[in-house]
Amino acid sequence: MAEQQKSIQEELSHPILLAERVIKSAQEGESFLAYCAQLAKQGPKVPHQPRGAPPGAPASASVYDRPLRRIAADVSKNLDRALTLVRKCKRQVFAIISIADHREVSSLLDSSADDVAWLLSIFDSESDGGGANLSLPPIASNDPTLASVWSYIAAVQINHHHRGRIDAANNLSSFARDNDWKKNMIVEEGGVPPLLRLLKEGASPESQIAAAGALVSLGNDPKRVKLIAREHAVAVILQVLGDSPIRVQIAVANLVANMAEMDSDVQEEFGKENVIRPLVMLLCVDIELDDTKLQSGNTSIHSLVQINKELSRNPLLNHTLHSNSSTSLHMKDKGIESPELKLDLRISCANALLKLSKGCLLNCRKITETKGLLCLAKLIEKEKEELQTNCLMALMELAAVAESSTELRRLAFKSSSPAAKAVLEQLLRVMNESTSPTLLIPVINSIGSLARTFPMKETRIIGPLITLLGHGNSNVGTEAAIALGKFVCQDHFNRVENAKAIINSDGIPRLMNILKANGRDQLREPVLLCYTRVLNMPEY
Template sequence: MMGDGVKSMLAKPIHLAEQVRKLAGDAQSSRPECAELQVRAERLAALLRQAARAELYGRLAARIIDETSDVLAKALALVAKCRRGHNLVRRLFTILPANALPRMSAQLDNCIADVSWLLRISSPQADDDGLHGLPNIARDEPMLCLIWEHIARLHTGSSDARADSAAQLASLARDSDHFAKLIIEEDGVGPLVRFLKEGSEEGQESAARALGYLGRDPESVEHLVHAGACSAFAQVLKDAPVRVRAAAAWAVAELAAHHPECQDVFFQHNVVRLLVVHLANETVQEHSRYSVVGPSKAMSLHSVVLAHTKSIRAANQHQISQPSQHQNQHQNHNQIHSVVQSAIAAKSTNGVGAAAALKSYNNLGPGPSKGRREAEDPETKAYLKAMAANALWRLAQGNISICQSITESRALLCFAVLLEKGIGRVRYYSAMALMEIARVAEHNVMLRQSAFKPSSPTAKAVVDQLLRIVWTGVYDELLQPSITALGCLSRTFQASETRIIGPLVALLDESEAAVSKEAVIALTKFACSENHLHVNHCKAVIDAGGARHLVQLVYLGEQVQIEALILLCYIALHVPDSEELAQAGVLAVLLWASKQAHMVQDSRVESLLPEAKARMELFQSRESR
């Protein structure tokens, strides 16, 4: 909208137009041409006064006013040469080009057209008339005119017109980086943010998508953040219809993906909590409680689930350790829901009642919003859940605070359930979110100990689902993030946890090089010296037949060659006296690798290979005596 600054700018062109009108009326020479200038100046002055009383699109108004002022200043200088009072000698030496006055009339006509166009697009009564022509000010960039019109309609149009303009801006931003930058440069973000907060359902959805498409680079995302987009998304996620919430969650994911530095701003506006609520809705019961209740008030969900899973885990421990028994695995991963249900039933008898939980959830938004959510079709609710998982994935990338917030909520349990029962893209987003949280936990001891401790039933549920995906070995979009997550969690497993290594070793024989490489990297995290159970894990890799696969990969696996060599070095370093390593010819592989220039140039190989080779030579020499 037009502020006081733009209104004050109008004083200058109005004053110039009046001066041009007056001097043109007093002209002594070129009277017909000056009369034309006088008429145009009078018309322009009237339009500028009308503009001063209207609500205009500020940036465009300032641009048109500035150009109009320049034209009027030139017109004033021109008519001053034709005014009365000049003596004959001065008029003789004041020579005007023949086409100077007609050309100036044409320029004033252009200014009149531009100011008239500005008034038309700024009129609420004209917002449904479609496009209003191409102004002269946009002759070098026709699409700029379209962007201006839609931004102006967002300022002054009716609700339907604003919704249509938001959709059009979203389409333009989606189709072109250049158009997206123009929308930002022409101050289109502010009205989109306002319309996201106060528009109709369809308009809010379009505004959210437009903002998501605009945030396609760090600079653009910074602009959106400073314009208040984060608080607008938080408001929408709290009390808007389901379709709008889904669009907002998608936009949050887009902004976080293109500029991770905005993660903390979203976190400060409570966006993570709201996303977890939508993820948990109809996924696990009592999803309204964001944080686990402290032991001083009531038994936590984790402790209740643990109590109900102890007997199950004890009965199935031996069966789970034998991966070939698929029937036992299927029984194990299907126990998640029954465990959760019985745990919550037991918890409802404690100090936290169902009524309090329901009240907590309803406080997230007004009553009508909850009603709309329940009445929404399953496809829309599933899409919201997928977008919530997508946003949590993007927000969790490399952010310890957000990962801690997510793991302290029901989200980990939700991800486990959605990996098993989810439909569509929500399974992929859940896997990616777990992978990012595991990556952060790999380098943060406190997060590992709090979220993925071995006694945690939620952590066990997550591992069960990741392991089920890895064990199937189907090359799909879930396999690689599941492998990565298990590798990042390698330091959380106890020595008694023997079911992880086998499925990973089985993937070393995978035809897809990307899968084999990811499995090698994951196993390296189990076998490396930094893992306090490295000896146990190295023996488990050997027992699962990993040595033979690794030898083949070092010789023939072009994309995974160096990674396989590093893992083989760790195994040789920690279990050098293994007969299986001797039979697989590991020492010969290490000797061969030490002569390959492209391998020894890797700093990791350079530090590991000589010691591993020396250990193998030492122990094999003892065996031969």
């Protein structure tokens, strides 16, 4: 910080020094005396401000230096040109000086004075509680958006009144929604650090929600998400998730989902920083779970030790994990939240876990090492609509990763695990009771991914899958055929028994109907693969 502040002071010192030289040289001019006198009068229009933070900037806030540096550099360039001109007048070099030169330099100095006045007005307007300064400085005459972005970012960073910071953050969010060019400008002009600071230290839930919304608007591109994460966003998010009102936690969970979906490196960073644990805890609030089922199967000793350490360090988390009362991680407002707000929180947390788990073994392990699987199963059982769908989709992503990870299958989806049993019960229930493709497709995909985890004695799966081959939605039938193909694939230890079950349940005619209806050219290969493998079993 000291080096950065010193650099800002140097940026300010140079134009001040040049202005003093212009005044002195203009006063000593020996030609074009009237014009030199005019330039000497214009010098003081470039204010001689203290070599530090501009007036109005609070001592606790770092100076927003992007417009300051740009304007200081432009002012220095114009003053340097004026100094060159008046020195020529002093040496009486008549041949290369014209009235037009003086007029042009005079115009440049006027523009520089206006730029400096605009810059100072930003800090003055924030210090007296006003909004962002939306006037247009000459330096931004060709790009009006730049002046607005500068003004809004400055307001987010240094405004003394949180209403002004909220408005500025919301305006940045609106700007960002317009197009990617504006998003890139906000990021390039240093808008991310002030927004993260507002999210972390906001004086009200509204200010934190506004900051989170602006960051979501910016984060629809992997490159920008990387830049947001580079500003220590993950650590800020972790803190806010555990120490904020529900409304803020909803906004931050949405931010997690957005960032995790955009970039796999950031997705994994969330896992390494353990953002998953508070998300699972918030998802589990008010859910009655048997404490003996806290872990999903044979969780590793290392994971148990880590959980115990966290609980011993933070009694609040311990209470949240084991309490069946209506308690969130932390409520600054201490109020009793509405059921609708709690539902929104669960929807957002389930969606965040869905995005975090997609294709990421590390995050899937962390979800299953908590009581995440049991909680997902319970919510699938009790809830409807968006929350139930999000939980099923999250489970589908967990199962997809487990399909390619022997370790995850063994630790989280072992058939004797209470969590795995609870998950299977809900998958079978939805498969038998629901007709909605939105629910059935993630259920079928989950069962197919977990095909190798089911023991020979588990006979409740093949029949419902065969029934779904005749579902009115062709995607459901195709996914059911793909799942059946995984039960008879070459590396499935029960493939012969599963093939017999498919045959005995009249699966072959149903598979043939799918082939006839869809045509071989349009049919996905796994459907045909299932059909041919069953037919080629020696027992058939």
